[in-house]
Amino acid sequence: MTTLITPPQESDDREAPTPPSRNTRAKVGRWALFFAMVVIAVVMLYPFWVMIITSLKSEAQFLSGGGFSWLSWKHLSATIPVGQEVLSSTIVCSASILIILVVGLPAGFAFAKLRFRTSTAVFLVIVSAMMVPLQAILMPEFVNVTKLGLTGGYFGAILVYAALGTPFSVFLFTTYFRGVPDELIEAGIVDGLGYFGALWRLVVPIAIPAIATVTVLQFIQIWDDLLVGLLFIQNTSERPITVGLAVLAAGRTTSIPELMAGSFISALPAMIVYLGFQRYLVKGLTMGIDR
Amino acid sequence: MAEIDFDGVTKIFGVGPPAVDHLSLHVDDGEFMVLVGPSGCGKTTALRMLAGLEEITSGTLKIGNAVVNNVLPKDRDVAMVFQNYALYPHMSVAENIGFALKIRGDSKSEIKRKVAEAASILHLSEYLERRPKALSGGQRQRVAMGRAIVRSPQAFLMDEPLSNLDAKLRVEMRLEIARIQRLLGVATVYVTHDQVEAMTMGDRVAVLRDGQLQQVDTPQDLYDHPVNEFVAGFMGSPPMNLVRCRVRAGNDRIEVDFGDQTIELPWHYTSSHELPASGLDVVVGIRPEDVIITDASSPNTIQTRVERREALGAEILVHLSHVDPNTDPSAYAENARADISRKASLVAKMGPRVKITVGDVLSVQLSPEHAHFFDAATGVTLRKRSR
Amino acid sequence: MSAITSNAPRVRRMTLRRRRQLSGFLFALPAIALVIGFIGVPIGQAVYYSFTQWNGLTSTWIGPSTWTQAFHNSNLWTALENNALLLLAVPFALGLPLGIAVLLHQRVAGWRIFRSIYFLPTAISWVVLGLVAERFFAYQGTLNSIIHALGFSHVNTNMLGYESTALSALGITFVFTMIGTNTMLFLTGLATLDPSLEEAARIDGAGRWRIFRSITLPHLSRFIQLAFVMTVIALFSALFSLIFVMTGGGPGYATTTMEFLIYQTGFNQGDFGTAALYGLILFVLTGIVGVVQLRLIGSNE
Ligand SMILES: Nc1ncnc2c1ncn2[C@@H]1O[C@H](COP(=O)(O)OP(=O)(O)OP(=O)(O)O)[C@@H](O)[C@H]1O
Numbered sequence: 001m002t003t004l005i006t007p008p009q010e011s012d013d014r015e016a017p018t019p020p021s022r023n024t025r026a027k028v029g030r031w032a033l034f035f036a037m038v039v040i041a042v043v044m045l046y047p048f049w050v051m052i053i054t055s056l057k058s059e060a061q062f063l064s065g066g067g068f069s070w071l072s073w074k075h076l077s078a079t080i081p082v083g084q085e086v087l088s089s090t091i092v093c094s095a096s097i098l099i100i101l102v103v104g105l106p107a108g109f110a111f112a113k114l115r116f117r118t119s120t121a122v123f124l125v126i127v128s129a130m131m132v133p134l135q136a137i138l139m140p141e142f143v144n145v146t147k148l149g150l151t152g153g154y155f156g157a158i159l160v161y162a163a164l165g166t167p168f169s170v171f172l173f174t175t176y177f178r179g180v181p182d183e184l185i186e187a188g189i190v191d192g193l194g195y196f197g198a199l200w201r202l203v204v205p206i207a208i209p210a211i212a213t214v215t216v217l218q219f220i221q222i223w224d225d226l227l228v229g230l231l232f233i234q235n236t237s238e239r240p241i242t243v244g245l246a247v248l249a250a251g252r253t254t255s256i257p258e259l260m261a262g263s264f265i266s267a268l269p270a271m272i273v274y275l276g277f278q279r280y281l282v283k284g285l286t287m288g289i290d291r
Numbered sequence: 292m293a294e295i296d297f298d299g300v301t302k303i304f305g306v307g308p309p310a311v312d313h314l315s316l317h318v319d320d321g322e323f324m325v326l327v328g329p330s331g332c333g334k335t336t337a338l339r340m341l342a343g344l345e346e347i348t349s350g351t352l353k354i355g356n357a358v359v360n361n362v363l364p365k366d367r368d369v370a371m372v373f374q375n376y377a378l379y380p381h382m383s384v385a386e387n388i389g390f391a392l393k394i395r396g397d398s399k400s401e402i403k404r405k406v407a408e409a410a411s412i413l414h415l416s417e418y419l420e421r422r423p424k425a426l427s428g429g430q431r432q433r434v435a436m437g438r439a440i441v442r443s444p445q446a447f448l449m450d451e452p453l454s455n456l457d458a459k460l461r462v463e464m465r466l467e468i469a470r471i472q473r474l475l476g477v478a479t480v481y482v483t484h485d486q487v488e489a490m491t492m493g494d495r496v497a498v499l500r501d502g503q504l505q506q507v508d509t510p511q512d513l514y515d516h517p518v519n520e521f522v523a524g525f526m527g528s529p530p531m532n533l534v535r536c537r538v539r540a541g542n543d544r545i546e547v548d549f550g551d552q553t554i555e556l557p558w559h560y561t562s563s564h565e566l567p568a569s570g571l572d573v574v575v576g577i578r579p580e581d582v583i584i585t586d587a588s589s590p591n592t593i594q595t596r597v598e599r600r601e602a603l604g605a606e607i608l609v610h611l612s613h614v615d616p617n618t619d620p621s622a623y624a625e626n627a628r629a630d631i632s633r634k635a636s637l638v639a640k641m642g643p644r645v646k647i648t649v650g651d652v653l654s655v656q657l658s659p660e661h662a663h664f665f666d667a668a669t670g671v672t673l674r675k676r677s678r
Numbered sequence: 679m680s681a682i683t684s685n686a687p688r689v690r691r692m693t694l695r696r697r698r699q700l701s702g703f704l705f706a707l708p709a710i711a712l713v714i715g716f717i718g719v720p721i722g723q724a725v726y727y728s729f730t731q732w733n734g735l736t737s738t739w740i741g742p743s744t745w746t747q748a749f750h751n752s753n754l755w756t757a758l759e760n761n762a763l764l765l766l767a768v769p770f771a772l773g774l775p776l777g778i779a780v781l782l783h784q785r786v787a788g789w790r791i792f793r794s795i796y797f798l799p800t801a802i803s804w805v806v807l808g809l810v811a812e813r814f815f816a817y818q819g820t821l822n823s824i825i826h827a828l829g830f831s832h833v834n835t836n837m838l839g840y841e842s843t844a845l846s847a848l849g850i851t852f853v854f855t856m857i858g859t860n861t862m863l864f865l866t867g868l869a870t871l872d873p874s875l876e877e878a879a880r881i882d883g884a885g886r887w888r889i890f891r892s893i894t895l896p897h898l899s900r901f902i903q904l905a906f907v908m909t910v911i912a913l914f915s916a917l918f919s920l921i922f923v924m925t926g927g928g929p930g931y932a933t934t935t936m937e938f939l940i941y942q943t944g945f946n947q948g949d950f951g952t953a954a955l956y957g958l959i960l961f962v963l964t965g966i967v968g969v970v971q972l973r974l975i976g977s978n979e
Pocket residue numbers: 304310328329330331332333334335336337484
């Protein structure tokens with residue numbers, strides 16, 4: 001569980017004992033390598049470059065190709081209700097993640113430490129649910145949630161996101177808690193905790209890194225998602241930003257510079273979260289095969 | 292504070308043999324009881340049943356006068372020290388020690404006072420704000436102790452609390468734990484497989500084997516009067532020499548075949564021992580410290596050769612094999628008769644200044660006063676119960 | 679002592695193990711309920727509805743004829759074919775990140791910054807990446823600028839505009855979107871490689887390629903397997919955003935994959951029954967990949 005968190009260390013000793021004759025060749029190699037890395041960096045930064053450059057043009061400038069202006073940014077809120085949409089995204093994200101954690105933590109604790117008669121089988125069933133794409137069950141899901149009257153507000157989307165995120169969080173927490181020594185929980189129990197107390201006062205504090213991993217991964221996933229927000233939030237004024245952008249883009253009537261400005265805004269929170277919590281992301285991704 | 296009573300307590304994991312088999316053991320209030328035995332004999336399981344971490348398959352377990360078989364750990368009011376300490380990694384030393392009090396709902400000032408008191412007993416006062424990660428092994432061990440003593444519980448349960456420490460620290464903490472236990476007078480069940488710990492710390496020692504209690508006694512009684520071959524071989528370091536012999540005896544003496552040599556052990560103890568019938572096998576046990584070098588003319592000596600010599604500083608362990616004085620040692624192996632004590636060999640413990648080298652031929656005396664006799668078939672001592 | 683005797687009500691009857699198991703079950707229950715309610719039940723419903731004529735409100739049982747009809751529907755076959763063709767992108771979606779990870783692993787000056795840059799697009803929504811890709815492939819987009827800059831001034835592409843090229847454009851975009859995640863995986867794998875192994879091989883006189891072939895690659899095999907599974911699953915179930923903003927499934931049905939076909943059939947044509955049926959097909963397809971994935975996880979436990 002812990003081995004992969006540390007990023008690879010910078011080390012120069014790998015090339016240290018090179019004989020002088022090979023020195024220049026190694027140097028040329030290093031420069032070629034560096035050059036290649038720069039080229040890749042340019043490619044990977046291309047989306048950001050497109051968003052920024054394009055958004056800094058007016059529609060006319062965009063069509064003709066030249067010039068810069070703040071016009072698209074100024075008119076942005078008139079075309080796209082950015083503020084409202086970011087708020088919707090935030091609400092949906094936070095609520096879903098909260099449910100995923102509240103449901104996933106006790107389940108992970110149960111599967112790892114309080115095993116009941118069928119727990120292994122149940123665990124496997126839940127983990128298999130990770131593999132079910134929403135599209136496969138889209139129609140019944142949509143009809144069910146609609147019939148429950150949950151597509152009116154955020155609730156439908158929140159519950160669907162929570163259900164889709166729960167298998168992963170259960171899997172991650174279970175794996176994480178298996179690495180926590182039984183004695184730690186037992187020490188707490190002998191010290192006077194019940195199982196709920198052990199969960200709340202020992203397990204949750206110890207699981208902070210795993211909680212961070214789930215939160216970051218789910219945040220990016222939900223923030224960036226289109227399908228659920230598109231179908232399960234019927235009210236256009238409650239659309240999350242990703243959905244708002246996609247719908248405008250698909251409509252093909254919105255000015256592209258403004259779309260790009262909106263895109264940039266939508267990308268910002270996920271990027272910040274990502275840059276701040278990179279290591280938790282890596283940890284979550286390699287969950288299950290690390291060590 | 293309370294006494295502890297195991298009455299026929301049995302634990303069976305799934306199928307298979309019981310991990311703890313009809314254990315009946317009484318621990319007096321304030322008593323320091325040590326559980327010893329080889330790995331896998333059920334020590335931890337017994338302790339965990341007492342803590343409420345493991346369910347009891349059958350039998351009755353009492354703390355004080357209450358049957359606790361189905362009482363939750365948190366309602367048993369016992370404190371446990373784990374082998375790997377199990378400190379809460381996200382809490383400081385002070386929080387670790389005070390945790391049980393906090394759960395119990397003691398007031399903040401009360402907790403602070405008790406934690407400070409425990410910390411001073413354990414010389415932890417300077418480390419109260421540190422996280423467990425930033426402590427040495429010995430300090431962590433003391434925090435684990437602190438977590439237990441701060442509660443003034445009904446009983447302390449300790450599972451090999453010293454096994455992760457280095458030798459020097461272990462000796463130190465051995466004394467420390469014994470001191471604190473005496474200071475607090477709380478009934479303690481202490482699990483170890485280190486017999487030095489068992490001998491030095493326990494008021495009484497319980498020896499387990501395959502889940503079955505072999506003997507409970509004071510350390511000295513255990514040493515002097517092991518009830519069976521297993522206990523005899525288990526307690527004492529290096530272990531007691533156990534030699535299988537055939538009895539060829541009249542009423543007042545026993546002859547022991549030792550290799551090709553036969554010695555007579557005058558039977559002083561006919562009154563205190565059950566004398567087996569002639570022709571039966573017995574196991575004679577002699578502690579290494581009771582194997583004494585003499586000259587060949589003394590009675591009851593055998594000729595042995597030094598095979599190996601281990602100098603431990605304060606003492607020397609000498610591994611001896613018997614030799615037949617009439618035969619050339621190199622030819623011995625081929626000539627030897629098949630005999631039940633063919634492979635007999637002895638370990639002797641000697642003072643550090645004894646001049647001995649490998650290959651020496653020595654006469655050793657096996658003093659019958661210090662010999663133990665066990666029925667070879669059952670392993671049970673032939674000594675009559677004094678009671 | 680009083681603590682033990684006084685509060686010894688009926689619950690004490692329950693054995694310790696029963697109590698632990700009961701707590702465990704109760705702790706797991708919300709997760710079980712959520713997953714069963716929102717994933718398990720709909721799978722069952724999908725099976726039922728796939729045998730019905732269903733518009734979301736009323737359903738009439740028409741039996742297996744929906745299935746025979748569906749398999750005679752050319753759209754289904756087009757979608758499946760598109761999915762199959764997109765699989766050709768998988769080697770690139772694995773190979774490029776593998777190369778990039780190996781480059782990063784050389785740790786030239788500033789490699790940490792490069793690492794962050796390479797992973798950055800991972801954070802962005804595929805909706806946004808789709809929008810950017812549209813700019814890239816557009817008539818006045820970056821691709822044509824590059825081609826012109828290379829001297830082919832009369833060549834003008836419009837890959838998203840033609841049935842013959844739109845799927846390729848989608849595939850290229852997909853490869854780009856997977857680079858960050860897969861590079862991250864491989865780099866993590868490389869970080870767990872014991873450097874002394876390479877050291878030893880070098881001392882034994884092995885060349886770079888040889889070391890890569892016989893030490894690095896075998897070590898990475900678990901990570902490559904995982905990346906493969908994740909990439910294929912993404913290919914079957916995460917392209918929706920890209921397709922929605924880039925092509926809307928067109929031109930014609932050129933970029934309609936299974937998942938997009940489900941959406942179209944259900945929400946554009948209102949044929950919920952057939953859409954549910956298509957969902958089942960997608961479920962089976964990903965299920966096959968999922969079994970492989972479970973094997974990977976399972977072999978670790
Ligand atoms: N949870 C369990 N499930 C099945 N068998 C177990 C379990 N715990 C212990 N056992 C078995 O019970 C027996 C006693 O184990 P126990 O841990 O009590 O031994 P121990 O005396 O503490 O040994 P050690 O000195 O190695 O710690 C062993 O045979 C062990 O394999």
